[in-house]
Structures are given as C-alpha cells and as structure tokens.
Amino acid sequence: MEKQILFYSTNLIAAPVPFNEALLKGLAPDKGLFMPEYIPLLEKEEILAFTAMEYPEIAFRVAWKFLRGVISDKDLMAITKDAYDYEIPLEHVHERKYVMRLDQGPTASFKDFAARMMGRLMQYYLKQNNRKLLILTATSGDTGSAIANAFYGLDNIDVAVLFPETEVTDRQRKQMTTLGKNVRIIAIDGKFDDCQTLVKQAFSDADLDYLDLSSANSINVGRIIPQIVYYFYAYAKLRKTAGEEIIFSVPSGNFGDMMGGILAMKMGLPVKRFIIATNENDEFPKYLETGKYDKVIPSKNCISSAMNVGHPSNLARLVSLYGGMMDESGKIFTPANMEVMQKEIWSTSISDSKTRDTIRKAWKDHELLLEPHGSVGWAGLKEYCEKFADDCGKEQLCVSLETAHPAKFPQEIEKLLGFDPELPPSLEGLEDKMESYDHLDNDYEDFKRYLVENYK
Ligand SMILES: *Cc1c(COP(=O)(O)O)cnc(C)c1O
Numbered sequence: 001m002e003k004q005i006l007f008y009s010t011n012l013i014a015a016p017v018p019f020n021e022a023l024l025k026g027l028a029p030d031k032g033l034f035m036p037e038y039i040p041l042l043e044k045e046e047i048l049a050f051t052a053m054e055y056p057e058i059a060f061r062v063a064w065k066f067l068r069g070v071i072s073d074k075d076l077m078a079i080t081k082d083a084y085d086y087e088i089p090l091e092h093v094h095e096r097k098y099v100m101r102l103d104q105g106p107t108a109s110f111k112d113f114a115a116r117m118m119g120r121l122m123q124y125y126l127k128q129n130n131r132k133l134l135i136l137t138a139t140s141g142d143t144g145s146a147i148a149n150a151f152y153g154l155d156n157i158d159v160a161v162l163f164p165e166t167e168v169t170d171r172q173r174k175q176m177t178t179l180g181k182n183v184r185i186i187a188i189d190g191k192f193d194d195c196q197t198l199v200k201q202a203f204s205d206a207d208l209d210y211l212d213l214s215s216a217n218s219i220n221v222g223r224i225i226p227q228i229v230y231y232f233y234a235y236a237k238l239r240k241t242a243g244e245e246i247i248f249s250v251p252s253g254n255f256g257d258m259m260g261g262i263l264a265m266k267m268g269l270p271v272k273r274f275i276i277a278t279n280e281n282d283e284f285p286k287y288l289e290t291g292k293y294d295k296v297i298p299s300k301n302c303i304s305s306a307m308n309v310g311h312p313s314n315l316a317r318l319v320s321l322y323g324g325m326m327d328e329s330g331k332i333f334t335p336a337n338m339e340v341m342q343k344e345i346w347s348t349s350i351s352d353s354k355t356r357d358t359i360r361k362a363w364k365d366h367e368l369l370l371e372p373h374g375s376v377g378w379a380g381l382k383e384y385c386e387k388f389a390d391d392c393g394k395e396q397l398c399v400s401l402e403t404a405h406p407a408k409f410p411q412e413i414e415k416l417l418g419f420d421p422e423l424p425p426s427l428e429g430l431e432d433k434m435e436s437y438d439h440l441d442n443d444y445e446d447f448k449r450y451l452v453e454n455y456k
Contacts, residue, residue, distance in 0.1 A: 004069030007034040007221060010316045011327055019070050020125045023118070023222040024133070026215050031328050033317050034221040039266040040065035042232075044243075047268060050236035055088060056080040058236065059117070059229045065267070066225050075124060083116040086426075088230065090237055090399070093366050097381070097398045099374065100234050101405075106149040106426050107175055108405035109142050109306075110257065113230065114223035115150030119157070121222055122214075126156035134455055135159045135216045136202055138195035141168045142306050142404070145175035147216055148183045158455065159183045162195040165439070171408065171430065178433035184454065190442035198447050205448065211455055218256045219313050227260025232269055234399045245272035247392070249384070249400040251377035252276050252284070253307030255314035257401065262321060265344065273391065274345045277380025279304045282349035284312065291338045295330050302352050303412060304372040306404070348383050350376045358382070359416050369421060371409045374402030 006016035011032030017025070022034035042065065050058045059080040060073075067076060089101040105112025126133055135157060137147050144161040151159045161176055165187040176185045188195050202208055203215070216223075235246050248271060250258045258276055265271040278284055279302035287293045299310030311330050319326040324336030350358075355372050358379040362368040370378055377400040385392035392398065406413050406421040413421050440446050 005040065005066055006037045008037050009033065010035055010320045010325070012325065019067050019221075023121055023220065024125060024214065026217070026220045033219050033313070035317055035320055036066060036221075039263065042268045044268070047232065047236070048242060050232055051239070053236070055229070055233055056084045058233050059084055059226065062229045062232060062264075062267075063117070063225055071121075071124065079117065079120045079124065083120055083226075084113075086112075088233060090234060091368070093362075093368050095394045096238075096396060098234070098238060098400070099368060099370075099378065099402050100230065100399050101402045102230060103402060103405035104424060104426070105146075107142070107145045108408055108424050108426055109146055110401070110403040111143060111146035112150065114218075114226045114256065115146045115216070117226040118216065118220060118222035119147075119150040119154055122216075123154045123156055132156050132158070132212060133214045134211045134451075136162075136199050136213050137216060138162045138192065138199045139168075139176075140164070140192040140305070141172040143217070144185075145172060148176045148179055148185070151216075152179050152183050153181050157182065160186060160451070162186050162188050162198060164192045164195055165189055167192055171427070173437075174430045174433065174435060175427075177435040177437040178430065180436060185437040186447075186450070187437055187439045188442055189439070194442045198442070198444060201444050202448065202451065208448070208451060211451065218254050223256060224259050224263070224314075224317075227257055228264045228267070229260075231261050231264035231271075235269055238397055238399065240397075243270060244397060245270045247271070247273050247275065247381070247384070247396060247398040249275035249277055249377045249381035249398070251304065251307060251373045251375075251380070251401060251403055252278055253281075253304075253309040253312065255284070255312040255318065257403070259314050259317050262318065262344070266321070271344075272396075273384070275377075275380045275384050276345055276347040277376045278347070278349050279307050279355065279376055280349060280351055281308060281310050283310060284315070285347040285349050287315075288338075288342060288345060288347045291335060293326070293330055293332055302372075303355060304376050306373060307376065346384055346388075348380050350379045350383075354379055356412075356416055359413070363417050369406050369413075369417075370402060371404050371406040372412060373404050374400070377401050377403075 007022040008016040009028030009032030011030040013030035014028040086104040091099045102110035280300045296310035316326045319336045322336035325334040358375045381400045407423045
C-alpha cells in the first residue's frame with residue numbers, strides 16, 4: 001500500500017496538509033505554495049498502457065497518484081469524465097514535430113484543463129462537508145472566463161468575477177456575461193489593477209469572513225495536477241517505441257503549465273528536454289542561465305498578453321523541486337541545483353516581432369495556424385532545433401503546446417495572414433446570447449455593500 005501524499009508549503013513554515021485542504025485553502029497560511037511531499041512514480045508499463053486509453057482515463061490514473069486516500073476511484077473517475085468531454089488535437093506539422101492544441105474547451109484556452117477539474121474537485125469536497133465557497137476573482141480577460149465557465153452550474157460554489165469595463169474585448173466579456181446561474185460578473189469603472197486591489201481588500205476584510213472567500217487562481221495546487229496529464233497524453237498517442245524520449249516546448253507566463261510538465265517528467269515520463277519559451281518578459285531564461293533572479297518590473301506588454309508576467313508565482317515551486325527555497329517575493333534563500341535544472345530545461349525569450357514572423361512563417365511553410373502564445377512556443381522549439389541540431393533530428397519526437405484558439409485573436413491574425421480564423425464550436429453563437437452583468441465604481445465600500453447584499 002502506498003501512503004497518502006501530504007502537501008507542504010514552499011515557505012516551509014506551515015504544516016503539511018492533505019490534498020483536499022490544500023485545494024480549499026489555495027495559498028498556505030505562511031503565504032507559500034503547496035507542493036506534494038514526494039513525487040509519485042508511474043511504472044513504465046503504466047505509462048505504456050496510456051496509449052490505449054481515452055483522456056479522462058489517463059487523467060484519472062495520473063490524478064489518483066496524488067489523491068489516493070482522499071477520494072474514491074469511482075468519484076474521481078466521474079470527475080475526470082465530466083471535466084474532459086472535448087477533443088485534444090495533436091496536429092502533425094512536419095517530420096515528427098507536432099502541435100498539441102489545448103484550445104477546444106469551453107473558453108478555447110488551455111486554462112480550461114485546470115479550471116474544470118479544480119472546480120469539480122472543490123464541489124466534491126464542499127458537498128462532503130456541507131460547506132459553501134464564494135470564488136472571487138479579478139480578470140484582464142481570459143482567466144475570468146475560464147473560471148466562470150468551469151464553475152458554472154456547480155453546487156456549493158458561487159463565482160463573482162471583476163473585470164475592467166474598457167479593457168476586455170467584446171468576445172472575452174461575452175464569454176463571462178452570457179452564463180448566469182451561480183456566476184455573477186461585475187464591470188468595474190477602472191483598470192485591471194483596480195479590480196485586483198478590490199479583490200485583495202475583500203480577502204483581508206474580517207467583516208466578510210462569513211462568505212468563505214476563495215481565489216481559485218493559478219497558485220492553487222488543484223490547478224497544477226490536471227496540467228500534468230496532457231504531457232502523458234501527447235506522449236502516449238505519439239510515441240513509436242516503448243522508451244523513446246520526447247521534447248516539449250511550453251509557452252510560459254506564470255509557469256503553471258511548465259510545472260505540470262516538470263512533474264510529469266519527475267513521475268517517469270521520458271522527456272529529453274523541456275523548452276520554456278517566454279515573451280519579452282525574460283526573467284526566467286536569465287535566471288536559468290545565471291542562477292540569479294531579477295523580476296521584470298513593470299512587466300512588459302507583449303501581444304501574447306496572457307504571458308505578460310514579470311514575476312511568475314510558480315517559480316517558487318520549481319526552485320523547491322530542484323532543492324532550493326524562494327519566497328513569494330522572489331528572494332532566494334537556498335539556491336536550486338542549477339546544473340540539473342539546466343540539463344532538463346532550456347529557455348529562451350521571444351520578441352513580439354519574432355512572434356509575428358513565426359505566425360506568418362508557420363502558415364506559409366506548413367499551413368500551421370498559430371496565435372501569439374502558441375507562436376512563442378513554436379518559435380522556442382525552432383530556436384532549440386537550430387542551436388542543438390544533434391538533439392533534434394528528423395526522428396526526434398517534439399511537441400509544442402498551443403494554449404489558445406487563434407479565433408480569440410482575430411485582429412492580429414487578420415493583420416498577419418489576411419483572414420479571420422474560423423470560430424471553434426465553443427465560441428459559436430456567442431454573439432446572439434443575452435448578456436447580464438452589473439456595474440460598480442472603483443470604490444471598496446460600494447463593492448463590499450454589493451457583496452453583502454448579494455451573498456447572505
Ligand atoms: C495563462 C496562459 C498562458 C501561460 O500559462 P502559465 O501556466 O501561466 O505559464 C499561455 N497561454 C495562454 C493562452 C494563457 O491563457
């Protein structure tokens with residue numbers, strides 16, 4: 001019998017807790033991030049068996065390794081089946097290079113993978129304890145819609161999303177405001193930072209303790225575990241021989257996606273190298289090269305907007321996994337083993353002009369349709385293969401992740417390629433749906449009154 005895995009805090013002060021507690025808490029009481037005390041292994045045979053399985057079953061087998069003892073097989077299987085009812089195309093590009101499209105979920109963003117499973121797990125534990133939660137989140141566009149859609153219609157959970165009235169696209173807004181039920185959307189007369197400040201104030205307001213507020217943001221370990229699964233999936237479906245190694249390229253911002261990949265490797269997935277491609281926010285490639293970490297302040301505004309992160313919160317997890325310790329401010333107390341990290345990860349920063357060139361070239365050379373985030377990943381893979389040609393021959397299996405659907409960036413694609421990408425089924429019909437949302441000034445007292453009146 002393997003034992004139940006506890007989750008420690010990367011700040012090392014708070015006591016380790018079981019998965020369900022880490023999930024509902026989000027952040028550890030010492031402000032650290034939860035990480036599994038040890039990484040469970042998948043046997044070679046278990047990984048090979050994935051080849052014959054559907055995605056929900058692979059998700060079940062991977063998640064079960066972390067969740068055993070805190071959920072029954074039957075309940076976990078039901079959750080993965082319900083969460084993953086959409087396609088995951090592995091598009092062949094050339095040689096043995098592929099793009100994995102993680103954009104077929106309800107909001108056409110890879111964030112659906114994490115949010116949908118996390119929402120269902122939260123619902124499961126809340127029901128068990130007869131508890132309710134109010135998820136309060138601020139969005140600049142994409143996270144809010146992924147969270148709102150993932151939690152839509154779940155029991156024991158209400159969702160309130162704040163967005164800056166003038167800073168999101170019509171499509172982004174409609175992805176949130178056409179839902180209803182347990183989802184409330186609030187337009188704030190202000191900027192994204194104002195929304196975030198209001199949310200933070202509410203979290204630290206003792207008068208609102210009775211609401212059981214939770215944030216569901218990307219630091220929750222409940223979002224990391226589902227992001228391990230698609231790396232196993234890609235390998236299972238594309239490998240030719242039993243032990244062959246794979247190269248992944250991951251367009252990265254807050255590094256939750258990358259953490260999923262690294263954990264997959266530590267669980268036994270035969271990965272030759274991870275390529276971590278950032279936009280012009282290049283704090284990570286610099287850190288990987290030098291071991292010295294400097295945030296990019298303020299973060300740079302690039303066209304791959306969901307990756308405009310100057311201090312990735314998941315970096316503390318990576319440092320911890322490689323034997324070091326970094327606090328939430330980015331200060332390193334114990335250095336990570338950079339030698340091992342450099343062997344396993346290669347990183348590069350891709351400029352906006354290269355991102356655009358890559359979208360043009362991928363379409364021209366391969367009829368590969370990329371949007372800005374996936375283009376950063378593909379450009380990273382190209383750079384790697386130029387630099388390390390021996391590592392990247394014709395027979396080398398490589399998968400680059402596409403994290404959003406090109407139809408979410410119609411202006412950019414139109415400008416570069418001269419056409420408007422076709423909408424995925426999930427975004428069709430959005431134009432005709434009824435919108436409903438509230439408006440508030442950028443004022444904490446107003447916002448507080450709103451919460452108290454609407455959530456009793
Ligand atoms: C959030 C996001 C990313 C970055 O993912 P991280 O896990 O934060 O590194 C990349 N692409 C898209 C489209 C995203 O929404």
